[in-house]
Amino acid sequence: MNKTPAAGAPPKRAIDIVNASLKRRYARERRFRFIGLSAVILGLSFVGLLFADIIAKGHSAFVQTYIQLPVHFEAAVLDPDGSRNPEVLARANYQQLIRDALRTEFPGVTDRRETRTLYSMISVGAPTQLRDRVLANPDLIGTTQDVWLLADDDIDMLVKGHIDRGLPENQRRVKDQAVGWVEQLEAQGRIAKRFNTIFFTNGTSREPELAGIAGALMGSFYTLILTLLFAFPIGVGAAIYLEEFAPKNRWTDLIEVNINNLAAVPSIVFGLLGLAVFISVFGVPRSTPLVAALVLTLMTLPTIIIASRAALKSVPPSIREAALGVGASPLQTQIHHVLPLAMPGMLTGTIIGMAQALGETAPLLMIGMIAFIVEIPSGFTSPSTVLPVQIFLWADSPERAFVERTSAAIMVLLAFLILMNLTAVLLRRRFERRW
The missing domain is CATH 1.10.3720.10 (MetI-like)
Structure with a gap:
């Protein structure tokens, strides 16, 4: 049954009915816009968090830690016969030069285990650096040069702050003694972070510091x-x-x-x-x-x-x-x-x-x-x-x-x-x- 207006009540005009419905429609439209805008902001927030996380973890890969050592390019090791033959120079024991430089820098290290830890501070790719320098300029043989050598990945992580030096020794990869050597080199200005060209020029490697894209x-x-x-x-x-x-x-x-x-x-x-x-x-x-x-x-x-x-x-x-x-x-x-x-x-x-x-x-x-x-x-x-x-x-x-x-x-x-x-x-x- 159709409801009739109460006796004495004025009949509702059509414009009043429309105005009442408009308020509800406008309220629904505002709610819909709010939900849509919230969805967009939420999506952009998650994308922003993803990008921020990737950048926070990856920006440090564009720099790499180097250690400066006084390397003596000993002729007896590199070129015993003095021929300057590139084949002989390419096969020389450049790792021996690095070890001699480390022992010169840290003369108090004599224990075999400590010596092994000291040698591991330098990347296994550092001898290749020295070989390329000598092949490009054989006149280096017989001289002593301050050379920036690529640090091992653990030392790199320590210098970049990814390894907490305040943790107990058994909870981090770098031992206390190595941390002390790094701090000594830092005090002498012999540790620096440089742009990581290796990341863009090398192929992949099992050694992180040598890996590139x-x-x-x-x-x-x-x-x-x-x-x-x-x-x-x-x-x-x-x-x-x-x-x-x-x-x-x-x-x-x-x-x-x-x-x-x-x-x-x-x-x-x-x-x-x-x-x-x-x-x-x-x-x-x-x-x-x-x-x-x-x-x-x-x-x-x-x-x-x-x-x-x-x-x-x-x-x-x-x-x-x-x-x-x-x-x-x-x-x-x-x-x-x-x-x-x-x-x-x-x-x-x-x-x-x-x-x-x-x-x-x-x-x-x-x-x-x-x-x-x-x-x-x-x-x-x-x-x-x-x-x-x-x-x-x-x-x-x-x-x-x-x-x-x-x-x-x-x-x-x-x-x-x-x-x-x-x-x-x-x-x-x-x-x-x-x-």
Whole structure:
């Protein structure tokens, strides 16, 4: 039953009913905006915390600790016959020079165990430093020079503050005696932190202070170059055919559905496909940029095709009609008129696909890119690894020094990803045309 107004009460006007509902609607809208803004702030906060944690752990990897020692380049050790033969100089015992310098700096160390601890303060890569200096300048033989030598990773962690000197000796990797030697060298100004060029010039190593990302960077570079060469022409060609020339029937509908489904397939499935087809059937060398590029091409093709088709759809039909009206063939219309206008969108989709490929790890693990490879790759068929896989390997290492290198490598990878996405945005804004 309809309720009637009470006797003597004025009837409600329509405007009063609307005003009452407006207050509720405005309140709901404010609540919705608050919830949406809270969700955005919460998401950005977590991303900010993630970035802050990575930077806090990884920024110290860009500097490395060096110890200055007076090294006597003794001729009897380096060049007994005085021939200055590079082969003889390359095989000389440079470790002996470092040990002599340490004993000269700390003459009171005589116990065998203490001597071993003293020698371990210098990196096992320091003799290579001395060898390179002598090969570059043989006139150093017979002289005494103050040389900055690479410190061991434990000493590096101690100097950077990652090892608490106030902890009991049995709770830290560096003994009290070594801490005393470090403090003595610090007081003399013989310990310094310098920019870590090794991180960008060396390949990986089992010694943290000698480990670098040069091999992984070159492997990623070769892989992305091949992926771009394979995926871009195939993806653009497939998009043009499906959008402009393919007949609309069940087969093309099936192809379109499969392309959309492939864009959502887990990446590790493409790694299994590469292992079963490219390596097992076609015999492509395992753990090379070539096989990695083939796998990543399959993975990025759906993204490029979908983005390219969307770019083609954004070109107005009038462009096609005008070109056909002046006598251009359908192929000429696409190549000379439609494709140049759609290219910015295609490039944007391609760069986003390449950024996705740069950060992939799972499919590359299946094709052997997890191998421990020290040498920097020199070509598309050289054994190599890539930056995400290198991060995965370092994250599994127990040494504290690898923790900072893992975070530093993540920072480098994120920098490349941000740069690639920023390039895509700039390309779209620079060349995009609104109709």
